[in-house]
Amino acid sequence: MDLDLLNKTAALTAGLSIVAALIGIVSMAPKNVIAAAIQALFFRSRAEFMSTANAARLSSKDPLQPAINRLNDAQTALVRQTSVARTNRWISGLLTFCQYVVGAVLASSFVQQSLDRGIVGILGILVLISSLIHQHFRPDIQLRGALGRSHRLRALIRQAEDDLYAMQSKASGAPTVDEFRRRISSALSEIESSELHDLAIRKGEEQPSARDR
Numbered sequence: 583m584d585l586d587l588l589n590k591t592a593a594l595t596a597g598l599s600i601v602a603a604l605i606g607i608v609s610m611a612p613k614n615v616i617a618a619a620i621q622a623l624f625f626r627s628r629a630e631f632m633s634t635a636n637a638a639r640l641s642s643k644d645p646l647q648p649a650i651n652r653l654n655d656a657q658t659a660l661v662r663q664t665s666v667a668r669t670n671r672w673i674s675g676l677l678t679f680c681q682y683v684v685g686a687v688l689a690s691s692f693v694q695q696s697l698d699r700g701i702v703g704i705l706g707i708l709v710l711i712s713s714l715i716h717q718h719f720r721p722d723i724q725l726r727g728a729l730g731r732s733h734r735l736r737a738l739i740r741q742a743e744d745d746l747y748a749m750q751s752k753a754s755g756a757p758t759v760d761e762f763r764r765r766i767s768s769a770l771s772e773i774e775s776s777e778l779h780d781l782a783i784r785k786g787e788e789q790p791s792a793r794d795r
Contacts (some may be wrong), residue, residue, distance in 0.1 A: 644751060649762045653742050656766055659773065660735040667728035670721040677721065681713035720784045727780040731773050738769050 616743050621761055644650075717723075742765075748756035750779075757765070 646746070646759060649746060649749065650762045651748060652766045653739070656735060656739050656742060656770060659770060660732060660739060663732045663735060663773075664727045667725055667732055670725040670728060672723040673719075673724055674716075677712045677716045680708055681716065682713075686708045702707045723780055723784055727777065731776060734769070735772060738766065742766055 684705055688702065688709065694702055742762070745762055746756050749759070749762065
């Protein structure tokens with residue numbers, strides 16, 4: 583019993599030591615490749631990892647750090663909108679295939695006579711489900727909105743990077759940190775509002791269909 587207790591205590595101590603070491607590596611700047619690789623495991627998105635790496639490399643006393651933090655917010659928003667666009671492009675293509683291609687095949691009397699009635703019924707249900715999903719979630723609207731927001735975010739980030747370079751080089755006409763943050767914050771707020779507008783459009787299209795039923 584004493585030996586088992588010692589073994590369990592040693593294993594627990596070793597596990598806690600490993601966790602503490604990993605937390606220490608994550609919380610400090612990546613000074614070597616191994617530390618950077620371990621950090622990458624703890625951050626799901628590239629933007630989040632790059633944001634943390636930039637914050638670790640720069641001193642907290644850097645006067646431009648607030649501006650860099652706001653630029654990182656814009657980069658994170660771009661990663662999110664890119665992911666939304668990619669997902670909805672895939673979903674929209676799949677639903678279009680099920681609605682039109684499978685629906686057109688089922689409309690053929692030759693196919694209906696050739697296939698088993700059970701298979702024809704399953705395909706018919708698939709077309710109906712695809713139509714309902716498309717009507718409720720409208721991935722085409724989400725795709726168009728995400729592509730537009732991604733375009734605006736890329737332009738915003740390019741402009742912000744130019745302004746940040748001008749601020750770092752102390753060029754004439756460079757914006758202040760407060761002006762830099764306010765401009766990006768205003769643009770991010772407009773982009774979030776456009777996302778809510780897309781949601782309102784989807785809800786507005788659902789309400790008439792609900793009243794018809």
